[in-house]
Amino acid sequence: MATGRTHRPATRSRGIPEATVARLPLYLRALTALSERSVPTVSSEELAAAAGVNSAKLRKDFSYLGSYGTRGVGYDVEYLVYQISRELGLTQDWPVVIVGIGNLGAALANYGGFASRGFRVAALIDADPAMAGKPVAGMPVQHTDDLEKIIRENGVSIGVIATPAGAAQQVSERLIAAGVTSILNFAPTVLSVPDGVDVRKVDLSIELQILAFHEQRKAGEDSAAAPAPAVGAVTAAAEADAAAVVPPAARPASGARKPGPEGDVPAVMPA
Amino acid sequence: MATGRTHRPATRSRGIPEATVARLPLYLRALTALSERSVPTVSSEELAAAAGVNSAKLRKDFSYLGSYGTRGVGYDVEYLVYQISRELGLTQDWPVVIVGIGNLGAALANYGGFASRGFRVAALIDADPAMAGKPVAGMPVQHTDDLEKIIRENGVSIGVIATPAGAAQQVSERLIAAGVTSILNFAPTVLSVPDGVDVRKVDLSIELQILAFHEQRKAGEDSAAAPAPAVGAVTAAAEADAAAVVPPAARPASGARKPGPEGDVPAVMPA
DNA sequence: TAGTGTGAAATAGTTCACAGCA
DNA sequence: TGCTGTGAACTATTTCACACTA
Numbered sequence: 001m002a003t004g005r006t007h008r009p010a011t012r013s014r015g016i017p018e019a020t021v022a023r024l025p026l027y028l029r030a031l032t033a034l035s036e037r038s039v040p041t042v043s044s045e046e047l048a049a050a051a052g053v054n055s056a057k058l059r060k061d062f063s064y065l066g067s068y069g070t071r072g073v074g075y076d077v078e079y080l081v082y083q084i085s086r087e088l089g090l091t092q093d094w095p096v097v098i099v100g101i102g103n104l105g106a107a108l109a110n111y112g113g114f115a116s117r118g119f120r121v122a123a124l125i126d127a128d129p130a131m132a133g134k135p136v137a138g139m140p141v142q143h144t145d146d147l148e149k150i151i152r153e154n155g156v157s158i159g160v161i162a163t164p165a166g167a168a169q170q171v172s173e174r175l176i177a178a179g180v181t182s183i184l185n186f187a188p189t190v191l192s193v194p195d196g197v198d199v200r201k202v203d204l205s206i207e208l209q210i211l212a213f214h215e216q217r218k219a220g221e222d223s224a225a226a227p228a229p230a231v232g233a234v235t236a237a238a239e240a241d242a243a244a245v246v247p248p249a250a251r252p253a254s255g256a257r258k259p260g261p262e263g264d265v266p267a268v269m270p271a
Numbered sequence: 272m273a274t275g276r277t278h279r280p281a282t283r284s285r286g287i288p289e290a291t292v293a294r295l296p297l298y299l300r301a302l303t304a305l306s307e308r309s310v311p312t313v314s315s316e317e318l319a320a321a322a323g324v325n326s327a328k329l330r331k332d333f334s335y336l337g338s339y340g341t342r343g344v345g346y347d348v349e350y351l352v353y354q355i356s357r358e359l360g361l362t363q364d365w366p367v368v369i370v371g372i373g374n375l376g377a378a379l380a381n382y383g384g385f386a387s388r389g390f391r392v393a394a395l396i397d398a399d400p401a402m403a404g405k406p407v408a409g410m411p412v413q414h415t416d417d418l419e420k421i422i423r424e425n426g427v428s429i430g431v432i433a434t435p436a437g438a439a440q441q442v443s444e445r446l447i448a449a450g451v452t453s454i455l456n457f458a459p460t461v462l463s464v465p466d467g468v469d470v471r472k473v474d475l476s477i478e479l480q481i482l483a484f485h486e487q488r489k490a491g492e493d494s495a496a497a498p499a500p501a502v503g504a505v506t507a508a509a510e511a512d513a514a515a516v517v518p519p520a521a522r523p524a525s526g527a528r529k530p531g532p533e534g535d536v537p538a539v540m541p542a
Numbered sequence: 543t544a545g546t547g548t549g550a551a552a553t554a555g556t557t558c559a560c561a562g563c564a
Numbered sequence: 565t566g567c568t569g570t571g572a573a574c575t576a577t578t579t580c581a582c583a584c585t586a
Contacts, residue, residue: 018554074568089484
């Protein structure tokens, strides 16, 4: 997951659980595929498999939306597509701006999935004057100076930040001041925003680090079966690297300390 | 959140909670920034603020790693950087391959955050023969035909998929067959993988849909204060759009039905 | 005295298992 | 008969609040 919500931690009471909301787009995608194949109905079991969840969870999720299925039959695909779209607010048009048209911003601008589901890229914005006017994804890049004007004229409430980390906070402040209330942040930085503004964060490096954590654990468990064979003896090099990368540094104080959950590698522990 | 883990749902018992693991990279980033500013120690309160979480959560998270703080003082920045790096497996080198060098793949290849934390882009792979040999991010793109060879020769255990949705499942199968056990998937598709393989998914469109959900809710609550003013009367257009986008279609059966949690807009409900 | 470490309480999310309906 | 909808049990996560100690 590259994800993470800020704001409104437990404010919502009577609504749909956050975990359910996060899965609705998944169901919607699976349903859309079925719809394109003209499949009329689908069971919770089938749909769950297509969405990669278990059927109990799916039924529970749908129960928060209402009773949209038919016992003994399943769910009407078209009807469910409509209901979920409506619940997610996709039956209306959401103009978004992308700020920061580097490699990633350009990739986002070109990403077809945006347009397909109610989102419309209203403008591409970059701080580099050399970029201004250049077409990206068939649309001229506009300069940051006009950010406020663009937001207001297009009624934009969702902004995508794909700038370098250093610029992200300031960009978010300008977006918010101009009326944006939801931000999708690709910059590797924590944005601080006022109450009432939602921020979701997508962070490549964090995702990789989470994978590395599990990967490391796998390697430790198998001890025998080398998980990454060949070339630089990745596994064997681990301990040596550990000592090299960050010299453990003198512990601030000694005192009793629990061993790390998996047990410490002696050579690696600081004295 | 672009996120979502597959596999190993509750297998772990004695380890670090998944939610905690997902936050460690955040702490690490904040700590690294402090380290660069030569800050020697930090309190849970300060660090939590920098990482965008609350301090109780941070202390609880750290308690799973061991007792690394000093009462009355705080945490030693360098020492904590080292401990978290080690816990995440970042003290070793992780060669990764990126498959699918389109806009997004190129953006990923150029993304500096990769290299900075133990990850090394070992190869860029694309199915388009015209791409082969072309340099992207200072590295020649290689053809999919050599995928297995590249994986094995570089001891790659983490693969990044940035192909179109249609190719993703097949690519994942080849990666896994060649020895990859962790996948970061940017393709908007559910990958089905064998047990023991971790998949994390980053999905732009899903993130936007989640934002739209909350955005819609905000708009509904304020009724008076128009959240997105100007131009196309976005808010006012919502109802009309709702009817237009997906014709509600005849309900499969009538029967009593709960109203949607927020109450249904009459004009929008199917007959 | 300031700030960690952690049981215990509260909340959120998942899974079970089955009643009930088409 | 097959499959939904959902209480109830369970598991995970967050938050509280305070004992403890450098």
